[in-house]
Amino acid sequence: MSAEAPNRPHGLKYGLDEIPKPLPKAMALxxxxxxxxxxxxxxxPFILSPFLEFDSGQLAILISSVFICSAIATFLQVQFGSRLPIVQGVSFAFLGPFIGIALTYQGEDAMRYIAGAIMAGAVVEMAIGFGGIGGLLRRYVTPITIAPVIALIGLSLYDATVINASPNWWLALATTALIVLFGLVLAPRSRMISLFPILLAVVTAYLVCLLLSVTGVLPxxxxxxxxxxxxxxxxxxRGFDVGGxxxxxxxxxxxxxLGFFFAILAAYLASTIESFGDYHAISRIAGAGDPDAKTINRGIGMEGVGCFFTGIFGGFSSTSYSENIGLVGLTKVASRAVVLIGAVFLLLFGFVAKIGAFIATIPGPIVGGVYLALFGLIAAIGLSNLRRVDLDSQRNLMILGIVLFSGFVFPQYFGNYAGDEWSLFGIGWLTSIVRAIGSSGIAVAAVLGLLLDNLVPGTDEERGVGTYDLGTKDPVIPPGDMQGV
Known part of the structure; x- marks a missing residue:
């Protein structure tokens, strides 16, 4: 990883190598x-279960598998990959290809094809990462590309927020209000509260719902x-058998x-670019500066390893979780140890299925309220990268506008207007790739941002290349320009 930034970020409570003490505090974090x-x-799993035609027993196995896979992928990423405090979990970027497979094959046959596609795509991701290709992106990915990609990571998840919150907006908004209360109003007055704003908000909202449910006030x-x-x-x-x-x-x-393989490659592209942006976002929050090429390569390669294990243990492809990066930004706790403890909890929930089932009793509107607070924070973190570029430049404004707007337009087109008969030159596999990319706002932003920012002429200073260190507000003075300082 690159050298530490010269100044510790304001308000950072625990850095990368710091361990919160005592142990119960670290466990709670x-x-x-x-x-x-x-x-x-x-x-x-709940979204895909109807397409897979799974019963409740199969769904329980699927949820258990997802927990175990997330735990393994998180451990590999934090301990051997990027070594950044990044939680790995199920990626929404793969939903399109997975649903397509489930519409072709049902039940366990669909999951077998999903596992095959995941494992084949994971090999490609490993080759990109460990082969050094991922790090080359640093030469071409500037804040103009990173900012809208990270912003769309948060903004594109508005639908998940609405789905969870819409059955009971009052409860969702109350949860968000509790997060604001604990995270912004009471946190400056209490260090303990500042460490657990989300946990305190969720527990408080849950206990109120439980009380109203037990007393019959809430039907x-x-x-x-x-x-x-x-x-x-x-x-x-959970059983330890093979198969069955x-x-x-x-x-x-x-x-x-082969068709499923090409379709899922586009999802891996979106996931890789999303993770690239996440590495920069979490590095900034943790005060570690820009992640160097080796950090990016290890991170992407290890994500591929995590996805490969996902195929073995029967879950879904994993990627870095932006909402947890938002949590790090909110709590200012960037400790690797904390995330590794979280991985242990995930493994526990996967093997002791009743624990996960108990957590599943948390009402959806409470989850929606958490999303309402965190996803907007992720978008803001992404857009904050733009302070490194010249925002008076018509070139930059035009590119940013096109990239951001396209991140919403193209998924709408491919989701609602491009019928099944739509084809690109009649080439099946190419059509599948373009459809998969076009259906993901993050993938659209990544591709357009890379192309426009590197093809349209612009100076390094205008584009923010080498002008500012990520995580600082002070311009870097090139050697030889020290006169008058």
Missing amino acids: GLQHVLTMFGATVAV ETVAGYVSFGVVGETPWV GGLIFPWGTPLFD
Whole structure:
């Protein structure tokens, strides 16, 4: 990783190598990461379950597998990959290809093809990372590309927020209000509160819902009612068998299809660029400066390794979780140890299925309220990169406007207006790739940003190349320009 930034970021409570003490505090901080990612982690299995035609038992196995895969991928990333405090979890970028596979094959057969596509694509991602290709992006990815990509990571998740919050907006808004109360109003007055704003908000909202549910004030038909039925139906411990719902290849041996492979490569592209932006965002928050080429290469390569294990253990492709980066920005706790503790909790939830089932009783509107607070923070962190570029430049404003707006326009077109008959020159695999990229606002922003910023003429100072160090506000004075200083 690059050398530490000359100044520790204002308000940073724990740096990369610092361990919160005592241990219960560190454990609570790690659990807070799990609670932050829980909604998105469980959402993908629930979204895909109807397409897969899974029953409740199969869904329980799928959720358990997702927890285990996230734990393994997080450990590999933090310990051997980028070595940044990044939580790995299920990526929404892969939903399109996965749904396409589920519409072709149902049930466990679909999961076998999904596993095959994940593992094949993971090999490509590993080659890009460990082959040194990922680090080359540093030469071409400037703040003009990074800023809209990170911003769209947060903004594009508005739909997940609406889906979770819409059954009970009052509860969602109350949860957001609690986050503001704990994170912005009370945090400056109490160090302990400043460390656990999300956890305190979620626990407070959950206890209120539980009390209203037990007393009958909140009926079962209202979103926010806490039901423990799923806990009783879930077994205590996950089996260690191979196949048949066991730990390894729970859906059977993977199956491979060339069309699915090309379709999922576009999702890997979006995931890689998203992670590239996440590495920069978390480095800035942690005060570590720009991640160097080796850090990026290790991070991308290890994400590929994590995805490969995902195929083995029957889950879905993993990537860096932006909401957890937002949590680090909110709590100012950038400790690797905290994230590794979170990985232990994830592994525990995967093996002791009833624990995960109990957390699943958290009402969706509470999760939506958390998203409402964190996803906007991610967008703001992304846009803050623009302070390094010349915002008086018509070139930069035009490129940024096109990239940001296209991140919303193209997914709308491919999702609602480009029918099944749409084709690019009649080439099936190429059409699948273009559709997959066009359906992801993050992928659209990454591709357009890279092309426009590197093809349209502009000076390095105008583009923010080498002008500012990430995480500082002071311009870097090139050697030989020290006169008068």
